[in-house]
Amino acid sequence: MSSRFVASVVLGYGCLFALPMVSRAAEGAPAATLEAPAAKPATLTPAERGWQRLRSDAYAPAEFKVELFDRLWEFWPAALKEQAAKASPEERRKMAFSRYGLVADPDDPQAAPLSVVDDGQGGWVMNCLACHQGKVEGQPIPGVGNSHFAFQTLTTDVAKARQALEGQRAGGMSGFVPLGLSNGTTNAQVFSVVLTAMRDKDLNLVKQPKFPRFKNHDLDAPPFWNVKHKKNLYIDGFVPKTHRVIMQFALVPGNTAESFKEREDAFREILAWIESLEAPKYPGKIETALADVGRVAYERVCADCHGTPGIAESYPERTIAIDEIGTDRTRLDGMPAEHRRFYRDSWFGEYGKLEVTEEPEGYVAPPLDGVWASAPYFHNGSVPTLWHVLHPDARPAAWLRSENGYDHERMGLEVQEFAAMPSEVKDLEQKRSYFNTAIAGKSAAGHNFPNELSEDERQAVLEYLKTF
Ligand code: HEC
Numbered sequence: 371m372s373s374r375f376v377a378s379v380v381l382g383y384g385c386l387f388a389l390p391m392v393s394r395a396a397e398g399a400p401a402a403t404l405e406a407p408a409a410k411p412a413t414l415t416p417a418e419r420g421w422q423r424l425r426s427d428a429y430a431p432a433e434f435k436v437e438l439f440d441r442l443w444e445f446w447p448a449a450l451k452e453q454a455a456k457a458s459p460e461e462r463r464k465m466a467f468s469r470y471g472l473v474a475d476p477d478d479p480q481a482a483p484l485s486v487v488d489d490g491q492g493g494w495v496m497n498c499l500a501c502h503q504g505k506v507e508g509q510p511i512p513g514v515g516n517s518h519f520a521f522q523t524l525t526t527d528v529a530k531a532r533q534a535l536e537g538q539r540a541g542g543m544s545g546f547v548p549l550g551l552s553n554g555t556t557n558a559q560v561f562s563v564v565l566t567a568m569r570d571k572d573l574n575l576v577k578q579p580k581f582p583r584f585k586n587h588d589l590d591a592p593p594f595w596n597v598k599h600k601k602n603l604y605i606d607g608f609v610p611k612t613h614r615v616i617m618q619f620a621l622v623p624g625n626t627a628e629s630f631k632e633r634e635d636a637f638r639e640i641l642a643w644i645e646s647l648e649a650p651k652y653p654g655k656i657e658t659a660l661a662d663v664g665r666v667a668y669e670r671v672c673a674d675c676h677g678t679p680g681i682a683e684s685y686p687e688r689t690i691a692i693d694e695i696g697t698d699r700t701r702l703d704g705m706p707a708e709h710r711r712f713y714r715d716s717w718f719g720e721y722g723k724l725e726v727t728e729e730p731e732g733y734v735a736p737p738l739d740g741v742w743a744s745a746p747y748f749h750n751g752s753v754p755t756l757w758h759v760l761h762p763d764a765r766p767a768a769w770l771r772s773e774n775g776y777d778h779e780r781m782g783l784e785v786q787e788f789a790a791m792p793s794e795v796k797d798l799e800q801k802r803s804y805f806n807t808a809i810a811g812k813s814a815a816g817h818n819f820p821n822e823l824s825e826d827e828r829q830a831v832l833e834y835l836k837t838f
């Protein structure tokens with residue numbers, strides 16, 4: 371792919387679903403918009419302010435107007451469009467949230483969903499919560515990844531509507547750098563590779579960016595409540611946890627280096643909010659006697675890598691070599707060493723001060739706090755339930771989830787399972803509602819450690835995991 375081509379594609383990305391960060395001050399709008407909401411009581415903690423910022427700071431030009439969003443149904447597939455035509459505007463909005471995996475604000479289901487920020491001028495701006503605020507059994511839980519987010523479908527529909535209604539040519543990254551080949555997962559790290567490649571180490575845009583070789587791969591956003599246990603971030607733990615590092619997804623081309631760096635304090639607060647989150651408690655019944663049996667087996671087979679939830683000090687943050695873990699390796703191979711070095715040597719890595727790992731050996735065993743809620747499992751979201759994590763040989767080759775069903779027996783997504791991707795599903799958009807492990811980067815293999823457990827022990831460990 372030529373550099374110029376990627377650059378134009380990425381600019382499309384920036385405009386089409388601009389992540390937070392374009393400074394309004396830089397655009398000539400009043401600098402006041404850079405401040406958190408006006409009446410900010412001094413009594414708010416940094417974490418509370420961080421949450422407020424995530425919900426209300428619109429740092430970018432709107433991705434689209436609400437008006438356009440409410441007309442997207444006109445471009446839906448025939449059957450759905452027909453249904454939408456008969457629905458009330460309220461029902462139609464609900465249908466749109468459901469189609470795109472946007473999470474309604476529980477306090478005001480008709481308002482901007484949690485996935486976007488309302489810019490106060492009829493525009494919606496996507497932000498961190500698009501990927502990082504999901505729901506379980508239909509209920510939003512703070513910090514759970516958004517396993518519904520249909521990024522590609524939303525972007526494609528917006529492009530179609532723009533073209534038809536506003537005469538704008540469809541553009542954007544879609545099709546060249548895929549945004550996500552299965553709903554609920556996104557090609558997030560590749561966005562970052564591409565965006566950072568367009569900057570020098572002080573984050574100024576460079577004229578002729580050189581894009582390193584990378585592999586597209588979709589990832590499942592991990593739950594935020596485990597971030598406080600970690601010293602390093604991301605599945606390969608390649609970079610130490612700092613507020614700067616988590617700004618990467620906001621590095622859209624519309625930002626100047628200055629306007630980006632001005633947000634540092636905001637991101638200190640956002641990190642404080644992330645680190646203030648507690649794992650949600652499992653709301654169902656737990657058989658304590660069985661869970662106690664499970665604890666013994668867990669301590670024998672699992673705790674060395676994952677630690678014991680509730681005993682924070684016990685979390686060892688161990689990196690397991692890729693051949694030993696055996697889960698999909700595209701994420702590891704797909705992120706270029708140049709990208710990791712850029713982190714180390716640039717503003718992000720405090721110009722070489724942070725210990726960035728250039729060649730990680732594998733993946734870090736994550737803490738398992740609140741693991742009942744964070745389905746699907748593994749970094750690529752390939753395994754729908756904890757039962758399937760515990761039964762490596764019984765994992766489905768393809769699966770289709772229900773929208774809000776939770777499987778309390780197997781602990782995780784309520785799914786239909788398939789021995790192969792159903793061949794009658796031809797439409798690209800429909801394909802994205804399935805998880806097809808045959809696609810590159812989506813393997814559900816590996817992590818065979820549970821095979822050291824007897825079948826009874828697996829049932830007991832499953833019960834014990836409910837207490838996490
Ligand atoms: C397009 C989806 C998407 C957006 C938008 C996004 N993230 Fe993420 N985020 C991810 C994915 C996927 C991962 C896992 C990446 C990995 O492990 O390589 C991640 C990882 C993280 C982590 C590390 C978690 C851990 O346990 O290691 C933090 C913290 C984080 N994101 C914060 C943010 C913030 C803050 C923003 C807004 C500026 C943001 N993210 C925007 C998808 C997204």
Ligand code: HEC
Pocket residue numbers: 605668671672673674675676690695697698733734735736738741744746747748749750756759817819820823831
């Ligand atoms: C040798 C270290 C090791 C052992 C032993 C181990 N795990 Fe893991 N586990 C990992 C790593 C590494 C990952 C991340 C794999 C990935 O995402 O590709 C993981 C991922 C998981 C996940 C998915 C977490 C998520 O949020 O996606 C669960 C659940 C899990 N392990 C449970 C267990 C249980 C239960 C046991 C014991 C039967 C166990 N593990 C034993 C290293 C280990």
